[in-house]
Amino acid sequence: MGTALIYDVEMTRYKLLWVDPVCKIEVPERLTVSHEALVRSGLADRCISVPVREATEVEILLVHSEEYLEAVKKTPYMTLEDLKEFTLQYGDVYFHPNIYHCAKLAAGSALHLLDSVMTGKVRNGMALVRPPGHHSMHNAANGFCVFNNVAIAARYAKQKYGVKRILIVDWDVHHGQGVQYCFEDDPSVLYFSWHRYEHQKFWPNLRESDYDSVGKDNGAGFNINVPWNKVGMTNSDYLSVFCHILLPVAYEFCPDLVLVCAGFDSAIGDPEGKMCATPDIFAHLTHLLMNLAGGKLCAVLEGGYNLTSLAQSVCQTVQTLLGDPLPRLSNLSAPCISAIESLQCARSAHRRYWSSLNHAADAPTSEISTKRAKLAEKEDERPEIEEEEKSPEEEVWPEPPKRISPTIRSASVLPDDVVCPEGCQRYSSSEDLNPLVLSKLKENFLEDVDDSDAFTAFSKLITLIEKMAKDEICNGLALVRNVTTAMMCVIQHSAAAPGNRVLVVCVGNGTIPSRITKDGKTLVVHISSEDRWEERSKYYIPLCLKKGCGDTSGFVHIVFGFLLPLGYEYDPSLVLLVRMPDSGVCDGVWQQLIGLLQSFAQGHTLVLIQEEEKAFLDLTASTLLGNPAPPLEQLQAPFTDDVEALERLRHRLQADWKLLQTTVSPESGGADEC
Ligand code: X5A
Ligand code: ZN
Numbered sequence: 001m002g003t004a005l006i007y008d009v010e011m012t013r014y015k016l017l018w019v020d021p022v023c024k025i026e027v028p029e030r031l032t033v034s035h036e037a038l039v040r041s042g043l044a045d046r047c048i049s050v051p052v053r054e055a056t057e058v059e060i061l062l063v064h065s066e067e068y069l070e071a072v073k074k075t076p077y078m079t080l081e082d083l084k085e086f087t088l089q090y091g092d093v094y095f096h097p098n099i100y101h102c103a104k105l106a107a108g109s110a111l112h113l114l115d116s117v118m119t120g121k122v123r124n125g126m127a128l129v130r131p132p133g134h135h136s137m138h139n140a141a142n143g144f145c146v147f148n149n150v151a152i153a154a155r156y157a158k159q160k161y162g163v164k165r166i167l168i169v170d171w172d173v174h175h176g177q178g179v180q181y182c183f184e185d186d187p188s189v190l191y192f193s194w195h196r197y198e199h200q201k202f203w204p205n206l207r208e209s210d211y212d213s214v215g216k217d218n219g220a221g222f223n224i225n226v227p228w229n230k231v232g233m234t235n236s237d238y239l240s241v242f243c244h245i246l247l248p249v250a251y252e253f254c255p256d257l258v259l260v261c262a263g264f265d266s267a268i269g270d271p272e273g274k275m276c277a278t279p280d281i282f283a284h285l286t287h288l289l290m291n292l293a294g295g296k297l298c299a300v301l302e303g304g305y306n307l308t309s310l311a312q313s314v315c316q317t318v319q320t321l322l323g324d325p326l327p328r329l330s331n332l333s334a335p336c337i338s339a340i341e342s343l344q345c346a347r348s349a350h351r352r353y354w355s356s357l358n359h360a361a362d363a364p365t366s367e368i369s370t371k372r373a374k375l376a377e378k379e380d381e382r383p384e385i386e387e388e389e390k391s392p393e394e395e396v397w398p399e400p401p402k403r404i405s406p407t408i409r410s411a412s413v414l415p416d417d418v419v420c421p422e423g424c425q426r427y428s429s430s431e432d433l434n435p436l437v438l439s440k441l442k443e444n445f446l447e448d449v450d451d452s453d454a455f456t457a458f459s460k461l462i463t464l465i466e467k468m469a470k471d472e473i474c475n476g477l478a479l480v481r482n483v484t485t486a487m488m489c490v491i492q493h494s495a496a497a498p499g500n501r502v503l504v505v506c507v508g509n510g511t512i513p514s515r516i517t518k519d520g521k522t523l524v525v526h527i528s529s530e531d532r533w534e535e536r537s538k539y540y541i542p543l544c545l546k547k548g549c550g551d552t553s554g555f556v557h558i559v560f561g562f563l564l565p566l567g568y569e570y571d572p573s574l575v576l577l578v579r580m581p582d583s584g585v586c587d588g589v590w591q592q593l594i595g596l597l598q599s600f601a602q603g604h605t606l607v608l609i610q611e612e613e614k615a616f617l618d619l620t621a622s623t624l625l626g627n628p629a630p631p632l633e634q635l636q637a638p639f640t641d642d643v644e645a646l647e648r649l650r651h652r653l654q655a656d657w658k659l660l661q662t663t664v665s666p667e668s669g670g671a672d673e674c
Helices: 029-040 066-073 080-088 099-118 149-161 177-183 235-253 281-289 307-321 337-350 366-379 435-445 452-469 483-496 552-570 587-597 611-624 640-653
Strands: 002-006 122-127 166-170 189-196 223-228 257-262 297-301 408-413 473-480 502-507 522-528 540-544 574-579 605-610
Touching: 002 099, 002 307, 029 307, 066 099, 099 122, 099 149, 099 257, 099 297, 122 307, 149 166, 149 177, 149 257, 149 297, 166 177, 166 235, 166 281, 177 189, 177 223, 189 235, 223 235, 223 337, 235 281, 235 337, 235 552, 257 281, 281 297, 281 307, 297 307, 408 452, 408 611, 435 452, 435 483, 452 473, 452 483, 452 574, 452 605, 473 483, 473 611, 483 502, 483 574, 483 605, 502 552, 502 587, 522 552, 540 552, 540 640, 552 587, 552 640, 574 587, 587 605, 587 611, 605 611
Parallel strands: 002 122, 122 297, 166 189, 166 257, 189 223, 257 297, 408 473, 473 605, 502 522, 502 574, 522 540, 574 605
Antiparallel strands: none
């Protein structure tokens, strides 16, 4: 199951023919630089190249009016003067004699990509297209867009394949109002968009781009807008919105298909967006969506006007679709106040529709909000970008480094009589281990010094994580006699090396020796049904679900609301996932967890499972090998008691862990201190 790439040079063959400062950024080179970067990096070669086709009239009419189609159809025959005149009736768009042809190819590309994914020819893919689509409406071209490529693809997917639920994620920096209008009253399409808004001062200046446009009639709750009221949003702001609103709702929605309006004008250096998120953020945004819908994801290019930033962002997206390990996102700052305010507003607008948000705080009151807006200007260390300052095109950022690709994806350490899961490499050597390390191992972890089986297992584990540190192996799994001892052994070894940080995720009940968590070289997140509130510290975070880890909605709530934000902020060099015996965690949830943890430490995850639970080996290995986790069933509401306790914990922890914040002021966040 591969990744499709759609591109055709024909879509570079139209351009602006007159002077228009608004439209001059939408150039043919946007496509050529993106494609060349994919070719140069070897990514294009690794994709399955899918040819473009023209969308048919019937297909275009799935979204657009006959009247509009007929009008656009005439543009190839118009004179320059006629084209200019024709253009004038629409906003921020231009026509060219060849744009109709290209617009049919752009929409057709989205459809062909969708066909390839739906028929199982490929797992996922990206279409590099011009013109973009998300601003075009039933009756109108707009914002460089002629036909709404993604909206047409969504209607087509419903009609041709009977797809029941479609998630559209629009990470372009502009509001895709065309998509919003198309599906406003349709509960089968969940549309999410974040966009530069600046309290309606930014194009397209629509009241309905604000957070309170949640959809209409049956579609109420199925339109999510997160307006950015300031420029300069960073990786943290984007991640915070993914963790605290998009992902919980998306998992609750449980889509059969994910479409991405993949605009890269939301990246640093873009003259339209003026945001500060770096190109490697798109690797993460992509990855975080790849375990929905069984991995069926189609990304279709929208905006992106800084050619350097655009090409880098496209490469990050495609490389992630191909399944390569993710880059580490270091130096994440705290999300800014304005971003959290937008998040808080959007969450409160949606809490009545989504049980995953029903505990969300109120929006800041208008009084607080204006106060906050003023305060924010002062408090926010982030400098305002002023008119006279350097233009975003002159912004410099380091080129994302080449991503690692260990020759071995998954290795396993298993007792001799256990069959190694397919595709996994059995790790049988414990060569070149430092004798000092070995004697320390013996001393600390072997009750019986002559227990040679346990000793071999531990030395294999240590060699395995050393190979991970050297990027020779990406991830691993081990079946051990006692997960707690094995965990201690791995932690002691890897935390000894300078610069290492281990994120330990323990699933299920059991006691974790507290001495491992003092120095910040490990962060332990322990999900269980035991209330270990008293033991909590900055680096030991007990998350309790009364009904245990088998409570799927509670577990998912914890994964997005706590584990992902903590993991991103901690930025570990290794993830250790420990499955305590009898944890009760459901298979699907276990696989989602493993998939999502690949976001950290460049995919360096070691999974520890106890010998009597060897039945879980195969599905663990499958996910470590990069197969998408199966979709979870539609989720119920998590238990109120659990959620309230977790919110109290959030309020305590958010001073230390800024990505946990979901409200602008801790006091206004609903649950009180005691
Ligand atoms: C697709 C896209 C932007 C239009 C900006 C007009 N359009 N001012 O990014
Ligand atoms: Zn855009």
